[in-house]
Amino acid sequence: MKIVLEILRHPAGTGPGRFEIEARPDERLLDVLVRIARRVDPTLGFRKSCGHGVCGSDAMVINGRERLACKTLVKEVAPEGGPAVTVEPLRTLEVRRDLIVEQEPFFRRYRGVKPYLIAPGPAVGPRERLQSPEERAAIDDATNCILCAACFSACPVVREVNPRFLGPAAIVQASRFLEDSRDRGFEDRLGPLDRPDGVWPCENRYKCTRVCPRGIQVTKLINLTKRRITEFKRNKPPSA
Numbered sequence: 001m002k003i004v005l006e007i008l009r010h011p012a013g014t015g016p017g018r019f020e021i022e023a024r025p026d027e028r029l030l031d032v033l034v035r036i037a038r039r040v041d042p043t044l045g046f047r048k049s050c051g052h053g054v055c056g057s058d059a060m061v062i063n064g065r066e067r068l069a070c071k072t073l074v075k076e077v078a079p080e081g082g083p084a085v086t087v088e089p090l091r092t093l094e095v096r097r098d099l100i101v102e103q104e105p106f107f108r109r110y111r112g113v114k115p116y117l118i119a120p121g122p123a124v125g126p127r128e129r130l131q132s133p134e135e136r137a138a139i140d141d142a143t144n145c146i147l148c149a150a151c152f153s154a155c156p157v158v159r160e161v162n163p164r165f166l167g168p169a170a171i172v173q174a175s176r177f178l179e180d181s182r183d184r185g186f187e188d189r190l191g192p193l194d195r196p197d198g199v200w201p202c203e204n205r206y207k208c209t210r211v212c213p214r215g216i217q218v219t220k221l222i223n224l225t226k227r228r229i230t231e232f233k234r235n236k237p238p239s240a
């Protein structure tokens with residue numbers, strides 16, 4: 001079948017943004033983009049790596065919704081004889097070229113929450129820090145995050161209310177360690193989380209949860225993190 005891809009290109013003047021191309025209904029939109037770049041327009045810029053929904057590098061806005069191009073089948077977004085498929089870069093990050101966005105503001109937020117195990121003191125046993133299956137299950141959802149930034153792009157608070165908001169992905173990453181039974185870094189992470197631009201601007205609009213390609217309960221983890229901070233402050237002994 002023939003489909004039409006309308007790609008929002010930036011900066012203007014980098015070539016056509018509309019491509020008519022043959023595609024199979026069961027192939028991935030990423031394959032179509034690769035074919036365009038190989039055979040039609042080698043200047044078309046986009047990120048990809050694993051091709052299997054693991055690396056998170058090919059998140060983009062397809063037909064108005066954040067998706068991974070490698071997890072999107074042509075037939076899901078381009079029904080035969082239907083309108084053109086629109087493909088745009090992620091929304092809340094500056095566009096560098098075509099579908100490539102500047103990722104630094106996203107990863108700066110990620111680094112800010114100290115996304116690593118803070119566990120002073122010796123491990124139990126010679127090498128390992130042990131966890132029960134129940135303790136591991138508590139962090140299961142958050143460990144699925146692939147840092148694709150789809151949630152950050154879809155977040156209406158970042159887009160319309162507070163562009164400095166820490167954003168959903170960084171809070172998911174913080175939660176992954178706050179809920180880890182082996183971690184002792186709660187107070188180390190309070191700075192970036194418990195501030196006006198930290199967790200508090202979230203308005204529970206659920207866009208992040210709806211677009212997350214890993215099915216993570218993003219809004220639930222944000223609310224859990226808010227609750228942990230509130231409980232911590234309530235139970236904290238008054239300073240002398």
Ligand code: SF4
Nearest residue numbers: 145146148149151212
């Ligand atoms: S929470 Fe989901 S949408 Fe957000 S960065 Fe992680 S995998 Fe992507």
Ligand code: FES
Nearest residue numbers: 051053055056070
């Ligand atoms: S290319 Fe790695 S997630 Fe799509």
